[in-house]
Amino acid sequence: MKTKTICAVVDRIEGDLAVILLGKSGYAVTWPIEDLPDGISEGSVLVVSVREDSEASKAAKAEIGELIDRLKREDCCDFTQ
Numbered sequence: 097m098k099t100k101t102i103c104a105v106v107d108r109i110e111g112d113l114a115v116i117l118l119g120k121s122g123y124a125v126t127w128p129i130e131d132l133p134d135g136i137s138e139g140s141v142l143v144v145s146v147r148e149d150s151e152a153s154k155a156a157k158a159e160i161g162e163l164i165d166r167l168k169r170e171d172c173c174d175f176t177q
Contacts, residue, residue, distance in 0.1 A: 099147040106140040116142065 107115045113126045114136060129136065136142075 099145050102144045102146065104142045104144050106136055106138055106142065108138050118144070 102119045104116045104118045107117050107124065109115075109129065110126075112129050114129050114132060116125050116127050117123070118125060132142070
């Protein structure tokens with residue numbers, strides 16, 4: 097399973113959220129402070145690792161497929177009445 101690692105910088109803290117600038121693009125995301133390591137502050141550099149959970153992805157895709165099939169079978173949007 098491949099992992100992608102991204103360097104990020106905490107731009108600012110807004111209440112219970114940190115605004116984090118990701119990688120070279122500087123794309124901003126907000127992140128709950130409670131989910132970050134203790135002591136994080138403005139200017140802190142973070143290393144973010146991202147990987148797919150393939151088993152959870154398979155389960156989610158199957159669940160979504162079942163929902164779509166069920167919606168196709170049900171006549172939930174009969175506008176002729």
